[in-house]
Amino acid sequence: MICTNVTQSGAIYGYWQIAPDTWCITNRWKNFMYLIEGEEKAVLIDTGDGEGNIREVTEKITKKPVMAVNTHGHFDHTGGNPCWPEVWMTKEAALHAKEPFDDLHRQWYNNKRYPDYQIRYFEEGETIELGGRSLEVISIPAHSEGSVAFLDDRMRYLFCGDELEGGQVIWFVRNEPAALKEQALMHKKNMEKLMSRLDEFDWIWPAHNGAPLFPLPYLQDFIELDLKIMEGTQDVQKNTAGFGFPEDHHAVPNLFYSYGKLKRASNGLANVVYSEAESVYLTGK
Numbered sequence: 001m002i003c004t005n006v007t008q009s010g011a012i013y014g015y016w017q018i019a020p021d022t023w024c025i026t027n028r029w030k031n032f033m034y035l036i037e038g039e040e041k042a043v044l045i046d047t048g049d050g051e052g053n054i055r056e057v058t059e060k061i062t063k064k065p066v067m068a069v070n071t072h073g074h075f076d077h078t079g080g081n082p083c084w085p086e087v088w089m090t091k092e093a094a095l096h097a098k099e100p101f102d103d104l105h106r107q108w109y110n111n112k113r114y115p116d117y118q119i120r121y122f123e124e125g126e127t128i129e130l131g132g133r134s135l136e137v138i139s140i141p142a143h144s145e146g147s148v149a150f151l152d153d154r155m156r157y158l159f160c161g162d163e164l165e166g167g168q169v170i171w172f173v174r175n176e177p178a179a180l181k182e183q184a185l186m187h188k189k190n191m192e193k194l195m196s197r198l199d200e201f202d203w204i205w206p207a208h209n210g211a212p213l214f215p216l217p218y219l220q221d222f223i224e225l226d227l228k229i230m231e232g233t234q235d236v237q238k239n240t241a242g243f244g245f246p247e248d249h250h251a252v253p254n255l256f257y258s259y260g261k262l263k264r265a266s267n268g269l270a271n272v273v274y275s276e277a278e279s280v281y282l283t284g285k
């Protein structure tokens with residue numbers, strides 16, 4: 001099968017320019033990927049779920065070589081990786097980056113040019129130089145081990161993957177189980193770390209559910225929410241546990257039912273969804 005970027009039902013990808021030399025690419029699953037161009041090369045932050053060929057989309061936008069990087073290892077961020085012979089991520093992200101969520105993802109993965117692509121590692125504090133512009137790697141793992149944000153020094157943007165967003169941060173998809181309060185502590189430390197660098201970025205660009213976000217209210221609300229969860233005093237919304245699913249959604253097979261009963265805790269703009277069971281990453285295997 002040949003990968004194309006148009007299906008019978010329409011285009012898989014769309015994109016728009018969000019700033020000079022900076023684009024948001026989205027797919028029909030509404031993932032947000034970001035293409036950041038410097039004078040020598042461009043970086044694609046996350047590659048989506050792998051439908052079609054996202055590399056072709058980036059090559060329509062820029063003539064410079066594109067380096068693909070991942071905020072973390074979930075397949076809706078790594079699915080397009082095999083369009084490139086090598087992709088950069090953290091060691092922890094690499095543990096699951098090549099594991100499709102389901103058979104459809106696996107089919108897309110296997111149809112790519114480089115299914116055995118090489119994984120290259122970066123770490124906290126490293127800087128990716130694009131020529132007159134750089135992205136700093138900032139480690140913020142909670143939603144997933146090995147999650148990073150990228151700080152764009154030219155545009156003063158922070159690209160944060162799934163660790164902070166306007167919909168909800170999901171806490172039941174880690175590689176290894178983590179108790180709820182432990183996870184809240186990890187997340188709180190990350191939010192405080194970002195708060196301590198607030199003078200370096202003006203906008204936050206998550207990978208799902210709307211962007212950009214104005215940093216301060218989100219960071220404050222998440223820190224408070226994390227603290228409440230650590231203390232066991234969080235407000236839990238009734239009947240909106242997951243993504244609008246009813247509280248008993250786990251009784252009906254759907255994408256998330258196998259994670260058990262989900263709860264949504266809210267504080268101002270901040271929302272976290274967690275499982276009553278331990279937080280375990282499940283693949284489509």
Ligand SMILES: [Zn+2]
Nearest residue numbers: 072074144162
């Ligand atoms: Zn994720």
